[in-house]
Amino acid sequence: MKLYLKNQEMENDLLYLQNIINLYFEDSFLLIGEGANELAFTISKEEAVAVTGQMTIDGETYTATAERTGHDKKTVKQAVAETLVTMLTAHTGVTQSWGTLTGIRPTKLYHRLYRQGRSHEAISDRLAKDYLISQEKLDLMKEIVHTQNEAIPDLYNLKREVSVYIGIPFCPTKCAYCTFPAYSILVHKNDVPEFLVGLLHEIAETGKWLKENGIHVTTIYFGGGTPTSITPKDLKMLLDQCYASFDMSTVREVTVEAGRPDTIDAETLKVLNDFNIDRISINPQSFTDETLKAIGRHHSVEETVDKFNLAREYHMNNINMDLIIGLPNEDRDHVAHSLAETKKLRPESLTVHTLSFKRASEMTRNKEKYPVAPRTEIMHMMDMTRQFASDEGYKPYYLYRQKNILGNLENIGYSIDQEYSLYNILIMEEVQTILGIGCGASSKFIHPETGKIENYLNPKDPKSYNKSYAHYTTEKIKKLNHIYKAED
Ligand code: SF4
Structure with a gap:
């Protein structure tokens, strides 16, 4: 139109x-x-x-x-x-529960007002008036902000620390909705050794700078791609380098995305356990085999369950599971089934995404091949997940919205037993610099005094990264010098 x-x-x-x-x-x-x-x-x-x-x-x-x-x-x-x-x-007859709010992180906005000393009631009134946000969303924001401040009591005072994101751009296959740097490990096997040379260099150099300048690391997050796509030997080498380069005594949490069950085996889990990794993700997305096949995940539901149980054997006691609402051909029954299966496994965290049609994804390019439920159904399915979380004792502790997300809804991270992902809170609320290392890793430099944000993106594909990692490392260190040393 x-x-x-x-x-x-x-x-x-x-x-x-x-x-x-x-x-x-x-x-x-x-x-x-x-x-x-x-x-x-x-x-x-x-x-x-x-x-x-x-x-x-x-x-x-x-x-x-x-x-x-x-x-x-x-x-x-x-x-x-x-x-x-x-x-x-x-x-249209459609009411937007987020009102006119676009392009701003809802909870970041809430935190900003809360830090100014306003009461929850005053914040709700203001957001309802300024942005027409529904009461349900206002209550959700309030609960999340409260939980985040409980999870990280010094959340507003971490601006002189950084968190580190390490991007490993390989996956077994590319999921149809994905726009992350995720290159087939089979096709790109030969790029891995050279990629690791660059990655180890970046870790060593930035670790050295942080140590020399007394900047503590709050959390470390291995993402990608799927970091567990590389061999256990390579993973061990990488973790060795991290533990040698960063001052781990101040690190509150290390997470490794093991999202694809088809990358997990006993040897990999042993490495993760040997390094006391705090948190991993094993992501079902759906508990329906036909859906997994349709979205190109190439693993079965059975494999998800088996690998989850295997991870428990290796003492992984903080596991996150991602579910996606609105996957092609899925309706309420599929969601009910996924929630029932999740209940049996009882992961510590559950992240519920609403499907988003990202511009460069296979799903967006060939939309007609991926029929999704109408908006009202999507909203109902999201309500089912909210109800499930509440019934099962999962607390919402972070949320974010994306462009082109079905029903203009949101993604919500839930957790039981206070097993929150600190990294996810820190990155969502933009309270400190996130140093992105590796392929496609996005750095977010946040000036500790002014709060000014500067993004810096490493090359997305391994070949470009392998050629230019030294340059990108130098540039990031220049930026660190600029924002942390200029004010000394
Ligand atoms: S597992 Fe994750 S990173 Fe890899 S292709 Fe699928 S969505 Fe992308």
Whole structure:
């Protein structure tokens, strides 16, 4: 659908408005001009701002008004968004539980207000008014922020520490919804030794800098790809290097993604156990074999269960499992089945994702091959997971939203027995620098004083990484020097 915005002067807001319209119509375009489907805003700014929106879609005309105190740019934008959401809701009958909130991490916003000394009640009132967020989501944010502050009591004081993310870009096969750097380990077997040379170099150099400058490491996370795709011998070499390079005495948690059950064996688990790895992930995504096949995971449900049990034998007592809601051809019965099977295993953490159609994924490129349930069903299935978590004693402790996520919902991390992933909290809430090492690893440098964020991305493919890791290491150390030493 094409919608024409008559206000030429709002050209700079086009993307913002487009993102809101996309919450209702996936394949819609907002253009400046005039046409059958039109949108226009009348904005009056005096002591307060008053916006009147008018929208004509498919021959039906809607109007909405919004008033806000103040007339700064942000306030005007929020008032415009409110009228737009009101008109789109009237047209589609769809209510957005996250209101007009796009492009901001919900709990980060909540934390910001909480740190300013506001009460939970005042924060809820403000977010409901500014962004039209539903009470259910406000309660969820409140619970998560409370739990995060309990899990990491010094959450607001970790800005002079860093966490380290180590990216290993190999997987047995590529899942259809995936856009992570995940190269087939079979095809890229010969790239691994050279890749490890680069990775060991990056770990050694950054570890040396952190030690010399007295910057503590809070958590370490091995992700990718699937780190357990490499051989146990290589994994051991990598962990040896980490333990030798970083001051492990301050590290609160080391996680290794072992997400794909088809990468786990006794030898690998022994290595993880020898290094006292705190937390691993074994991700079913679904407990239906046909679904796993359809999304290209190439492992069976039986293998997930077997590897989970094997991990328990190797004393892995903090295991996360990921489930995805909205996988192709899945309905409520599939979700009920996945939850029942999860209940039998009782992992310490459960991360429930809503399927997201990421731009570069196989699933998005060939959407017609992957039919998904309608929005109302997706919402019902998510409610089932919330209910399951509550019944089984899993507490929500982090959440994030993605673009093009089904039903404009969210991903929620749950945990029992306070076995939280500290790394996930730290990265979501952007309270400290995350140093990305390895292929496709994204660093997020957060200036300890100003809070200014700078992203820096390592090359995604192993071949480019192998050629340029030394340069990327040097650049990151320059950035560390800049943000941590400039203020000494
Ligand atoms: S296992 Fe994870 S990283 Fe690997 S292809 Fe699947 S979704 Fe991507």
